[in-house]
Amino acid sequence: MTNTHEIAIRSLHRIEELEEVRKLESAIWGETDSIPSHQTITAVKNGGLVIGAYCEEKLIGFQYSFPGFNGQSAYLCSHILGIDEQFRNKGIGEKLKSAQRDEAIKLGYSLITWTYDPLESVNGYLNIAKLGGVCSTYIPNCYGEMEDLLNSGIPSDRFLVEWHIGKKEKTDSNGQGLPLNFVIENSLIQWDAIDEGVPVPSFTLPLPEQECDTAFVAIPKDFRTIRATNIQVANEWRMKTRDIFSDLFQQEWQVTDFMKNSMTEIPVQFYVLSRK
Template sequence: MTKTQEIIIRSLHRIEELEEVRKLECNIWGDTDSIPSHQTITAVKNGGLVLGAYCKDQLIGFQYSFPGFNGKSAYLCSHILGIDEQFRNKGIGEKLKLAQREEAIKLGYSLITWTYDPLESINGYLNIGKLGGVCSTYIANCYGEMEDLLNSGVPSDRFLVEWHIGKKETTDSRGRGIALDLVLVMENSLIQWDTIEKGLPVPSFTLGLPEPECDTAFVAIPKDFRTIRATNIQAANEWRMKSRDVFSDLFQQGWQVTDFIKDSTTEIPVQFYVLTKK
């Protein structure tokens, strides 16, 4: 994709469009568990939302949401977002999320929720650092043992993100990364790490939980978890279990994830979640 190629995002309503979405989903995750178009069109007709991202009339990304209800209020449950492999890391996911926010507000929603793998740093940076989502719920093995192309071999743990789209401070994509001393962050990360082959990080030990008077906590995750999972499944599972324990303990003590530190320093193989007390 070149700079001159414009990405168009629009809501999808026709069964033919939604069948294109299903086929793209199959290309990304495999065809064993794709969402049938009769399900997505039913959701669209009943408070749900499907967005398509197009480049030169080619569908290259999508986002699917359906209504949720917690017994007190309705919200939009953002279920799946996918980008064609050739168009990833070009900001299309962010464009889809911002369009989702606009359409959700039109439909009357003030909250969007979704889950994602907390070890996927690209998603963490987008969901927390740029969009302004927060998280205080950790779901261990959320979807059970997944055998698709992107998730096999590691428990499907997930963060549950809350995106309060009615609040101004969480509705512009300005990036909220805070200015901190990186050395201080590294030293105080609750997960410490060593580097192994190809410079990949593996968790070594964890620090104790913050003292009651502390107001900020940091947790390291790998910059490139997918490469770790593809080349060293043991290290991938060590990251999964260490981070599961740390985040679960923090959330139980009233902490929530509120920011993300993305560092581009090549020799530092991790990035960091920032947590604050509720």
């Protein structure tokens, strides 16, 4: 398999390129929900971006964003990022986001926003730990009941990420240097392991006291497999994390880091939160 050094990243502007994007999106999520190329080319001509990742001139990943406006300032809405299954977990998503940031700055943007499933640990690590995004908004069932290949059978809850691309430095890593045992003991969601080490949320700790400045929330390392094999456990994680994050955000906490652990016997990763 190729390595990421052989991947070419470029902005896309032609209708033929954008039709390739639509076909790749259909292969990943299903034909029904793919975005028409007449929509993406209109966005590109009006402050939006479509960025493609190519391996030997074959499109193997893409990122699509369009302009947003909140009544006071414009920002870039990062709508969808997709990568061919054979090329995942090779750093291509980070390359696409880096190119998106560079192109957005050229267009005059200082903020990029997007949503993602907070239970997808790979996305959490990329969006929060590596890119430096922050989150203080939880959207229950954001897209309603989704029937595509990756989202069916569970409410489509999402984090709303803010990526302040004008900042040179990544958000401070609150999780760095903290002992794993300390994080495990203080995770607001505790868990038990069932068949083959699958984590199941067991109970929750009280929200942190006022004097605390850091909080931790566990999520499964491999939520996608849990969703495919045990939808009941997947929904338990959805509801438990929905309650915790909603309560924390209401009390002025925000997600500022993501802490991975490499110990196979510990089947969870951790979000790190700090007070605003």
